[in-house]
Amino acid sequence: MTENPEQQTDSSTRAHAALRTVAGRYALLEELGRGGMGVVWRGEDTVIGRHVAVKELRLPDGAEDAGVFSERILREVRTGGRLNDPAVVTVFDVVADGDATFIVMELVEAPTLSDLVDRRGPLPAHEVARIGEQVLSALEAAHRAGIVHRDVKPGNIMVAPNGRVKLTDFGIAQAVDDPRITTSGMLVGSPAFMAPERVAGQEALAASDLWSLGATLYFAAEGMLPFQRSTTAATLHAIMHEMPPLARAHGPLAQAIMGMLTAAPEARIPAGQARGLLTAAAQPGVAQPGPPTPPGGDAQATAMHYGGPPTLAATPGPGPASANPTRRKLLIVGGAVAAVALLVGGFFAGKPFWGPAVDDAMAETLTYGRGGDIANYDIDGSSNYCVNTPLASGRALASSNWVDCEDEAHDAQLFEIAPAVPESSDSDAAAATYPGEDRLRAFAEAKCTATFHTNRVQDDERPGLRFLALVPTEDEWNQEPADDFDSPVRSVLCFLVPADSGRLEGTVTRGVA
Incomplete structure (x- = not known):
């Protein structure tokens, strides 16, 4: 049976367009792209008449010997042959021709x-x-x-x-x-x-x-x-x-x-x-919620910060003491990481969505401020951010308890501060209503959990550590600032503590650029 004129023309065009034929079977019609390892061609399997993609791979200068290179190519074919998924490009064949190896694959005509x-x-x-x-x-x-x-x-x-x-x-x-x-x-x-x-x-x-x-x-x-x-x-x-x-x-x-x-x-x-x-x-037409908002916060105010690095300021000393003028600094240094640090990955019900219900390294969350577990507290305004007293219910945290981490053994190290209200303005922060202890705890625990598992904590130190969160009580949240230029204290604090009954020596965190 002879081909009609259209078929003859098409066959003639393909034959004319072919640059060369590989292994007597695969006609290379046109170049589709090239990279450091070789060239990808549009080809035709002349035995069964289908178009294919042909990847021509050549030995990179000085990369490895020919035997290792060939093994890598064979491994690619074995890899492709073992996979069966609609989203995986199918590998049909591998042939050697001259000084090059050719992988014959499914031709996908689509943009990357x-x-x-x-x-x-x-x-x-x-x-x-x-x-x-x-x-x-x-x-x-x-x-x-x-x-x-x-x-x-x-x-x-x-x-x-x-x-x-x-x-x-x-x-x-x-x-x-x-x-x-x-x-x-x-x-x-x-x-x-x-x-x-x-x-x-x-x-x-x-x-x-x-x-x-x-x-x-x-x-x-x-x-x-x-x-x-x-x-x-x-x-x-x-x-x-x-x-x-x-x-x-x-x-x-x-x-x-x-x-x-x-x-x-x-x-x-x-x-x-x-x-x-x-x-x-993936559902079109379904409204996607905006960036997660910290308790009492405003999504619009936090959108620009969502997913930002959970980073502690270089000098985390400024604190939330009611009569301490450094209280405002606590919100300022935390503002760069903002409460949206809710965070690396987001969470539901206050826990990292992909993590365990309770992180094994998490110690009990405590409250600070009037009526809290740590009712009497102060945070030193200097660069010290380790404390020489255990953090536990009934304890006090005075300014004198803050020490240089490198100078003496200590019971805990502050490693994160996160405002629970975005700082769009001081008036907005002052007007934010108390979200409830459960939501504050959930926010704090998610924040501390995620930061604990980043490179903020030294990898070789993490197995010997636990972490805990401190959240303000409702009375502390609603306390009027002692100074007109101050802001209310609405931050959660994350501390590292030893996993056993010992104490910490030196700093167990590292700076993140």
Whole structure:
């Protein structure tokens, strides 16, 4: 049976367009893109007549020997063949031809997420969430197979016009149970999307992929890279020490993104709970709640701070004593982190949404001020922020109890101050009504829990520590300032205490740039 003229013309055009044929079967028709490891071609499988993507990989100069390189390629094919998920690009074949190796894959004709955001700017929340759901599905399939992708980024996510998503380039994925195949000490992955533990030199984990997905969804929702700086070194420093603010994403989407961007992998939101948040955020037409508001606060006043770094000011001494003029400073130094630090990932009912009902390291929350567990208290206005008395019900905390952490042994160290009312203005703070002890406790415990699990606390010290929160009593909340230039004391305080009956020596926190 002869082809009709249209078919003949089409066949002739394809034959003319083919640059070369690989392994006698795959005709390379046009270049689709190229990177450091090679070129991706649109190809045609001439045996069965379907179009495919052909990734041509060449040995990088000085990266490794040919045998190791070939093993990496074979591993990519094995990886692709083990995964079965609609959001994973299917690998069909691998062939060697000349000095190059070719991976034959499903052809996905769609822009990458990077292209999409470059063209359209920040995407709607429900669209970002739907993309996140599908990528998360692909990652979960990979993780169940013992595979870590290691390079989740917008350029490796393809988004079709109908909303279908494909995660590609498992070429540097590594099976968790395989011996590591090195690449001459080269750090594999894209720096701007690399999880903190990988920057620190640790092995890639399933949780590392979740962190990269969080950075990717941040980019899609905000239209900018969360940690990109002018140099690679500055970018890596930002990943290790900073938490990017969210301006556009709110509600479940913001909670999912910030939960995935939690610095400590053990405290990072699990995939199942991230999926639940993304599913909630993926419903179009459903109003997404704004940034979480601290008890008694105003969402508008806190929006610019949501997701900000849970950072203690360098001199956390100013305190809430009723007659102490430094009381106003307490709110000022805490304002930079604002109560919205509610926080890295968000919480429901006052607990980190992805964490245990009660954190094992959390000691009992206490109240301070008139009628509280610590009724008589003062916070020294100097740079001292360790105390030489146990924090317990019935104890007093006087100015003389504050000591330099490095000068003498102590019973507790202040590591976070968080205003429970956003500081849009002094009059707004003064007018804020008492939200109730339960809500204040929930806010304080969530704030202290999240900060305790960040790099604010020295990693090697954390196992020997517990933490507790102090919240103002209702009487203290409603107390009129002693000075017209003062503000009411409406802050929660977080302290580190020894896990056993001993005392602390030196500081157990570190500064975060």
